[in-house]
Amino acid sequence: MRVETISFVKKNAASLELSEPILVTQNGVPAYVIESYAQQQERENAIALLKLLTLSEQDKTNGNVYSKEQLLDGLI
Structure with missing residues (x-):
């Protein structure tokens, strides 16, 4: 920097x-x-992805997950 x-x-x-x-x-x-605006957007996107990863890890820990079969049944 x-x-x-x-x-x-x-x-x-x-x-x-x-x-x-x-x-x-x-x-x-x-x-x-x-x-630059592009750098700021890249940083914001990285932060958003980290937040999503944290939420998904919490869901996995809490057992809030679907099996492949449950997911496919929900799509049909």
């Missing part, structure tokens, strides 16, 4: 390269992260 100052970002906002996220600092303290 690239680190830039907020003044650098203000001066170069129109031409920022977003191939990797940019950590923006203000007075030497991390303040913002700038990332």
Whole structure:
């Protein structure tokens, strides 16, 4: 992750390269992260998949599962 100052970002906002996220600092303290829309979507999708995986593991632990036969019977 690239680190830039907020003044650098203000001066170069129109031409920022977003191939990797940019950590923006203000007075030497991390303040913002700038990332491309595609990167943000990819991260959100990964989080959603992890949530689904957690829910499916909970269902499996609690016995909330169907056999192949039950699933096929429900589809017909």
